[in-house]
Amino acid sequence: MVSAKMYELGTKKSTIRTIFEFGRKRAAEVGEENIFDFSLGNPNVPTPDFVRDAAIDILQTYEPAQVHGYTVAPGNPQVRETLAASINARFGTNFTGKNLFVTSGAAAAITICFKALAEAGDEFITFAPYFPEYKIFVESVGATLKVVKPRPADWQIDFDDFQKLLSPKTKAVIINSPNNPSGAVYSRETIAKLTDILKAQDHEIFLICDEPYRELAYGVEVPWVTNFYANTLVCYSYSKSFSLPGERIGYIVVPDEVANFNAVYGAIAGAARVVTHVNAPSLWQLVVAKCAGKTVDITPYERNGKLLYDGLIAAGFECVKPQGAFYLFPKALEADDYAFCERAKKYDLLLVPGADFGAAGYFRAAYCIKTETIERSLPLFKKLAEEYRS
Amino acid sequence: MVSAKMYELGTKKSTIRTIFEFGRKRAAEVGEENIFDFSLGNPNVPTPDFVRDAAIDILQTYEPAQVHGYTVAPGNPQVRETLAASINARFGTNFTGKNLFVTSGAAAAITICFKALAEAGDEFITFAPYFPEYKIFVESVGATLKVVKPRPADWQIDFDDFQKLLSPKTKAVIINSPNNPSGAVYSRETIAKLTDILKAQDHEIFLICDEPYRELAYGVEVPWVTNFYANTLVCYSYSKSFSLPGERIGYIVVPDEVANFNAVYGAIAGAARVVTHVNAPSLWQLVVAKCAGKTVDITPYERNGKLLYDGLIAAGFECVKPQGAFYLFPKALEADDYAFCERAKKYDLLLVPGADFGAAGYFRAAYCIKTETIERSLPLFKKLAEEYRS
Numbered sequence: 001m002v003s004a005k006m007y008e009l010g011t012k013k014s015t016i017r018t019i020f021e022f023g024r025k026r027a028a029e030v031g032e033e034n035i036f037d038f039s040l041g042n043p044n045v046p047t048p049d050f051v052r053d054a055a056i057d058i059l060q061t062y063e064p065a066q067v068h069g070y071t072v073a074p075g076n077p078q079v080r081e082t083l084a085a086s087i088n089a090r091f092g093t094n095f096t097g098k099n100l101f102v103t104s105g106a107a108a109a110i111t112i113c114f115k116a117l118a119e120a121g122d123e124f125i126t127f128a129p130y131f132p133e134y135k136i137f138v139e140s141v142g143a144t145l146k147v148v149k150p151r152p153a154d155w156q157i158d159f160d161d162f163q164k165l166l167s168p169k170t171k172a173v174i175i176n177s178p179n180n181p182s183g184a185v186y187s188r189e190t191i192a193k194l195t196d197i198l199k200a201q202d203h204e205i206f207l208i209c210d211e212p213y214r215e216l217a218y219g220v221e222v223p224w225v226t227n228f229y230a231n232t233l234v235c236y237s238y239s240k241s242f243s244l245p246g247e248r249i250g251y252i253v254v255p256d257e258v259a260n261f262n263a264v265y266g267a268i269a270g271a272a273r274v275v276t277h278v279n280a281p282s283l284w285q286l287v288v289a290k291c292a293g294k295t296v297d298i299t300p301y302e303r304n305g306k307l308l309y310d311g312l313i314a315a316g317f318e319c320v321k322p323q324g325a326f327y328l329f330p331k332a333l334e335a336d337d338y339a340f341c342e343r344a345k346k347y348d349l350l351l352v353p354g355a356d357f358g359a360a361g362y363f364r365a366a367y368c369i370k371t372e373t374i375e376r377s378l379p380l381f382k383k384l385a386e387e388y389r390s
Numbered sequence: 391m392v393s394a395k396m397y398e399l400g401t402k403k404s405t406i407r408t409i410f411e412f413g414r415k416r417a418a419e420v421g422e423e424n425i426f427d428f429s430l431g432n433p434n435v436p437t438p439d440f441v442r443d444a445a446i447d448i449l450q451t452y453e454p455a456q457v458h459g460y461t462v463a464p465g466n467p468q469v470r471e472t473l474a475a476s477i478n479a480r481f482g483t484n485f486t487g488k489n490l491f492v493t494s495g496a497a498a499a500i501t502i503c504f505k506a507l508a509e510a511g512d513e514f515i516t517f518a519p520y521f522p523e524y525k526i527f528v529e530s531v532g533a534t535l536k537v538v539k540p541r542p543a544d545w546q547i548d549f550d551d552f553q554k555l556l557s558p559k560t561k562a563v564i565i566n567s568p569n570n571p572s573g574a575v576y577s578r579e580t581i582a583k584l585t586d587i588l589k590a591q592d593h594e595i596f597l598i599c600d601e602p603y604r605e606l607a608y609g610v611e612v613p614w615v616t617n618f619y620a621n622t623l624v625c626y627s628y629s630k631s632f633s634l635p636g637e638r639i640g641y642i643v644v645p646d647e648v649a650n651f652n653a654v655y656g657a658i659a660g661a662a663r664v665v666t667h668v669n670a671p672s673l674w675q676l677v678v679a680k681c682a683g684k685t686v687d688i689t690p691y692e693r694n695g696k697l698l699y700d701g702l703i704a705a706g707f708e709c710v711k712p713q714g715a716f717y718l719f720p721k722a723l724e725a726d727d728y729a730f731c732e733r734a735k736k737y738d739l740l741l742v743p744g745a746d747f748g749a750a751g752y753f754r755a756a757y758c759i760k761t762e763t764i765e766r767s768l769p770l771f772k773k774l775a776e777e778y779r780s
Contacts (some may be wrong), residue, residue, distance in 0.1 A: 104494065118391060270393070276665065280392060283673075
């Protein structure tokens with residue numbers, strides 16, 4: 001009666017969903033304040049006032065048709081010019097509005113890129129640990145996702161394994177820095193080495209940069225990748241930088257220097273049409289342009305990350321220092337990360353197994369929660385660690 | 391390098407786009423006021439104040455995370471309850487929130503339904519004249535679109551031809567009433583006959599009702615189809631009823647009575663995931679719930695439709711009386727509707743050939759434009775008709 005594949009995708013409970021439901025059940029039993037839910041990547045720094053004020057000003061002063069009418073599919077031309085100018089001012093690039101395609105968030109942006117590029121038999125490569133929806137999005141366009149094994153020492157790139165996976169079938173490489181779930185930011189050295197390898201290949205390979213966490217970096221540079229490699233598509237979202245995850249607004253940058261700009265931009269327009277993009281929400285197009293160059297206050301994330309990191313290290317965990325996004329990705333205290341996360345539940349610590357992100361033996365702790373919750377969780381992490389030592 | 395299919399879909403200019411560009415060029419030459427552009431289905435009644443006021447109130451008084459946070463994929467549960475109650479009050483149904491799936495407009499709603507239902511070899515049936523994107527959306531999910539020939543006398547359904555196209559491969563039937571481009575509203579008699587035929591088939595067939603124009607009907611009833619046929623999915627949009635086309639907000643109704651509710655709703659969730667729906671824009675979910683049961687003032691559309699209809703009839707055109715939406719679909723004055731629309735351009739009358747909607751020999755005139763523009767166009771339609779008579 002229905003597509004078996006869609007039914008499976010729509011009904012199979014994800015690990016995170018299962019953890020979330022467990023948390024709700026426990027909260028009802030022991031009280032919300034006794035649940036330490038590190039499972040969700042939901043920004044908890046409130047949407048900045050400047051975003052709200054911009055939205056209200058637009059609603060009060062613009063003609064309704066200017067605000068709520070259809071825009072052209074790539075987005076309001078003036079909005080695109082403004083966003084391009086803002087990128088140029090920050091990264092020394094030379095984009096204009098025609099290099100941007102405004103989308104309903106980064107998930108739509110990357111999927112539109114995948115669909116625009118994928119031909120029969122194509123392979124896409126990404127790096128563990130990675131956002132698990134990549135596999136679903138890549139497979140939904142008829143391509144295959146190959147995953148480079150993780151490099152736990154610093155969560156940068158295992159280049160030997162990467163080289164092994166490159167093939168004539170490789171259409172594109174997907175990177176996500178700052179990274180969900182590892183919190184790592186790819187260094188200039190990593191990006192330079194990665195792009196040097198891509199330049200040395202016999203055929204053109206696209207580099208798709210999934211950058212919803214670009215603005216969430218703590219004292220480290222997030223290199224702007226089009227400055228390293230011509231064949232780069234940057235996918236951005238305001239979900240985190242403006243704490244607007246529900247509004248679905250972001251963009252794709254398609255540089256002039258990309259191999260065959262007209263073909264790529266045209267295929268992106270076609271892919272957007274097929275996923276019934278129509279246009280990105282029109283009010284939010286105007287709002288993000290009005291707020292271009294600004295960002296949320298990231299100090300609460302930085303503070304939380306440091307607090308949780310220090311607490312975990314003190315409790316005896318191994319963990320790479322937080323650099324960006326709002327995740328830590330420590331080593332589990334036993335080889336089986338599912339068993340470890342189950343055991344953590346005894347203390348109402350809700351953690352996500354690393355195997356879900358292609359890195360077994362680790363776990364993800366999202367620290368986009370109340371600082372006070374993190375503070376109260378630290379003795380529990382300590383008890384959990386002690387349990388493993390005894 | 392890129393998907394040839396996506397490139398073609400993204401770059402091939404549609405007839406409407408070509409007409410639009412011609413109009414822009416002519417406007418630069420002879421002045422905006424001398425162009426009579428009947429080509430675009432863009433609502434021109436402004437977004438109602440109650441919508442703006444609701445949006446501002448929500449932005450000013452709710453916690454930002456409540457407004458802009460992710461919602462669950464099917465939509466904010468309270469919003470769904472409110473919308474279900476509003477539908478029940480109008481149509482005597484018994485829906486609850488679990489029967490609704492909030493989407494980014496009707497285009498997303500119908501495509502999610504197509505993708506949820508389509509299995510290899512499936513056929514979907516629709517009725518000419520029809521919205522041409524149906525073909526692209528149906529083919530994008532790997533199914534085939536069959537088109538029932540038009541019934542120009544009243545633009546209701548040619549049931550003989552419909553019966554011929556039904557087959558064991560028919561997965562679903564798509565109707566669009568009030569109709570783009572014909573302006574017809576399917577009568578109770580039409581819906582009853584259609585659903586009787588579906589009930590008499592040996593296998594379950596879904597009826598997908600694409601209803602972005604539901605509220606735009608002039609003195610005629612738009613029958614609520616779930617009251618006629620259990621296996622009905624209703625796809626709705628606020629693009630026209632609230633003049634919010636750029637904001638992308640609508641919903642799917644999945645009745646309890648549908649064949650295997652859990653399978654259908656689950657597959658819809660999976661299809662939404664694959665098209666990276668994530669959630670419908672969260673502010674607009676709250677706004678449409680706050681404004682449930684209201685609608686734009688449709689009298690300007692009604693007035694425009696009558697004015698244009700009377701003018702065309704007086705000029706000697708044949709046309710079915712406007713019943714709904716904001717389109718007339720008169721007979722062209724020569725068999726070749728492309729040649730007719732070309733000739734109309736001499737008078738700067740911009741019309742869309744009916745062949746684009748699967749009904750050659752007719753043309754679409756969208757009357758969602760200034761009344762004064764329609765008034766000034768009538769002498770030109772008269773001249774055009776006289777040219778054909780001389």
